[in-house]
Amino acid sequence: MEGNEMSVAFENRTFNRRSALGGGRMACTLVTGFLGSGKTTLLRHILDNRGDLRIAVLVNEFAGSDVDSLLLDSSRINSAFNLSTVALTHGCACCDVKGPFRDALQRIVDSKHNFDCLLIETSGLARPDMFVAQLEEVGIHLDLTITVVDAESLDKVVKIDIVKKQLEHVDLVLLNKCDLATLGQISDAEDILERLTGNAKVVRSQFCKVPLDLVIDCSKIEALSLPEEECNSVLPVLSHEALPKMRFRRNVFGNTSVAVSSLNNTSNHPAVSSDKNNADDSGSGLSHGEFFSSVTFQSEVPLSLAMFQSEVLPRMRNSCRLLRAKGIIWFAEDRGTRFVFQWSGVKRIEAVSGQPWDTVPKSCLVLIGIDSSELEDIFVCLSRSTDPPKIFLDGGLAKEYARQFFQLISKDGRFKEPSLEKEPLVIFGVKGSPLRGIKESQLSGALMRIVNAKGNIFLTATTSAEEYNLQLFFDGVSDPQKAWDEVRLAASAVISKLCKNFCPCRSDLAAHVH
Numbered sequence: 001m002e003g004n005e006m007s008v009a010f011e012n013r014t015f016n017r018r019s020a021l022g023g024g025r026m027a028c029t030l031v032t033g034f035l036g037s038g039k040t041t042l043l044r045h046i047l048d049n050r051g052d053l054r055i056a057v058l059v060n061e062f063a064g065s066d067v068d069s070l071l072l073d074s075s076r077i078n079s080a081f082n083l084s085t086v087a088l089t090h091g092c093a094c095c096d097v098k099g100p101f102r103d104a105l106q107r108i109v110d111s112k113h114n115f116d117c118l119l120i121e122t123s124g125l126a127r128p129d130m131f132v133a134q135l136e137e138v139g140i141h142l143d144l145t146i147t148v149v150d151a152e153s154l155d156k157v158v159k160i161d162i163v164k165k166q167l168e169h170v171d172l173v174l175l176n177k178c179d180l181a182t183l184g185q186i187s188d189a190e191d192i193l194e195r196l197t198g199n200a201k202v203v204r205s206q207f208c209k210v211p212l213d214l215v216i217d218c219s220k221i222e223a224l225s226l227p228e229e230e231c232n233s234v235l236p237v238l239s240h241e242a243l244p245k246m247r248f249r250r251n252v253f254g255n256t257s258v259a260v261s262s263l264n265n266t267s268n269h270p271a272v273s274s275d276k277n278n279a280d281d282s283g284s285g286l287s288h289g290e291f292f293s294s295v296t297f298q299s300e301v302p303l304s305l306a307m308f309q310s311e312v313l314p315r316m317r318n319s320c321r322l323l324r325a326k327g328i329i330w331f332a333e334d335r336g337t338r339f340v341f342q343w344s345g346v347k348r349i350e351a352v353s354g355q356p357w358d359t360v361p362k363s364c365l366v367l368i369g370i371d372s373s374e375l376e377d378i379f380v381c382l383s384r385s386t387d388p389p390k391i392f393l394d395g396g397l398a399k400e401y402a403r404q405f406f407q408l409i410s411k412d413g414r415f416k417e418p419s420l421e422k423e424p425l426v427i428f429g430v431k432g433s434p435l436r437g438i439k440e441s442q443l444s445g446a447l448m449r450i451v452n453a454k455g456n457i458f459l460t461a462t463t464s465a466e467e468y469n470l471q472l473f474f475d476g477v478s479d480p481q482k483a484w485d486e487v488r489l490a491a492s493a494v495i496s497k498l499c500k501n502f503c504p505c506r507s508d509l510a511a512h513v514h
């Protein structure tokens with residue numbers, strides 16, 4: 001099948017939508033995809049561009065905490081009148097479709113909001129086919145099933161049963177993260193998708209930025225907006241607190257400021273029995289619901305950034321069985337900043353600050369993997385970083401190293417003027433090139449991903465409407481020259497990739513002369 005050709009299934013969906021064959025029922029887009037492939041990124045893209053559409057959102061989380069709502073900033077989104085989110089935590093909705101998931105669907109149908117469509121983000125470990133019957137029963141029309149795939153890591157995860165299942169029942173595949181993958185990886189991924197999906201439509205994407213009418217039913221997009229007074233009077237009708245909780249195992253470690261919950265889909269969870277009984281799941285490899293574990297780390301005491309980068313991250317990197325980590329982190333060395341931490345795909349790591357704290361600062365990090373003892377090791381390491389030993393607190397030496405790095409970076413014209421305003425954090429960034437349409441955020445974001453993937457130093461990013469800055473924290477044991485070499489080489493790689501249309505003799509220093 002040609003990459004951009006309409007598949008039969010996808011054409012049928014589009015035809016049904018245009019001919020109103022949904023019978024006037026609320027249309028639903030089901031978003032699936034393996035852990036970290038970009039489902040929440042797609043949701044955010046849809047919500048940011050939804051215009052007048054009233055969208056109900058159901059987010060199903062495998063882990064025992066509602067981290068996706070934190071990452072989606074659902075309180076802000078909910079304050080808009082045309083959206084309601086429900087988070088289903090503590091398990092796969094597909095394993096318990098008759099419980100909270102079914103209740104939540106019924107509430108959406110019964111609500112007075114007259115939603116135009118429903119978006120369901122399933123957990124990265126959910127089977128899409130399990131949802132279909134429930135949707136039909138409550139009178140919701142399944143318009144489209146989308147699977148988001150990480151182009152860079154598909155060849156590694158495709159052996160997992162659940163990934164194959166997610167590709168069997170799909171109308172549209174978003175082959176995402178094409179900015180990270182090589183052309184060879186993209187074309188290999190397309191071959192795999194052709195083999196596994198048969199006739200689904202495959203669309204390449206970066207950060208899931210695709211036209212909205214490809215992914216949701218936009219036939220009602222021109223619906224009349226409610227007058228403003230009416231908008232303000234509509235309260236969010238749905239709240240995950242109101243949902244019955246699924247059962248999960250809870251282990252409490254010694255440190256009382258820190259709590260851990262773990263879900264080990266073993267015999268105490270209804271998911272397993274329903275799953276084991278399913279003959280389809282008896283294949284080889286990792287099968288759904290049997291081996292995946294999650295651990296949730298929560299702390300009201302800030303973590304030491306020095307220890308996080310020198311102890312926690314190496315432990316995460318050395319783990320072959322950690323598949324996903326995400327959450328909010330509060331660092332002692334940068335208390336005013338709320339970092340969103342993401343670990344996904346082939347050890348891609350991001351720590352980006354977005355909006356300021358709107359609640360009491362705390363950390364909440366979910367780890368998902370296939371070996372609970374490795375997850376617990378990382379958990380213990382995280383707990384230790386709430387109380388760092390003295391060596392990490394040697395401010396004098398750290399400041400000296402930060403100044404040396406500052407001097408080195410100041411001499412390189414590809415970078416903006418750095419700052420020592422939060423010493424021993426050095427704040428810097430690659431210059432954008434507005435004339436060529438290349439933003440600071442693209443270059444600095446790509447630089448952060450390259451450096452963090454190598455794992456020798458750890459960059460965090462702070463963003464505002466105008467600026468995208470990187471931060472490098474120095475402790476008493478960092479080597480500023482080595483850190484600079486890492487950053488310099490990564491900057492050359494990023495600039496030559498993103499600015500490759502420019503004269504090669506100028507691609508290093510002059511890439512940003514406007």
Ligand SMILES: Nc1nc2c(ncn2[C@@H]2O[C@H](COP(=O)(O)OP(=O)(O)OP(=O)(O)O)[C@@H](O)[C@H]2O)c(=O)[nH]1
Pocket residue numbers: 033034035036037038039040041042123124176177178179180205206207208324326342343344350449
């Ligand atoms: N470079 C790059 N990063 C991406 C892209 N799409 C998503 N990401 C990043 O990948 C990470 C995971 O994305 P999410 O949207 O949270 O993935 P998810 O599928 O919702 O994850 P789970 O719900 O935990 O399974 C985040 O750091 C995203 O910013 C992309 O196209 N390119």
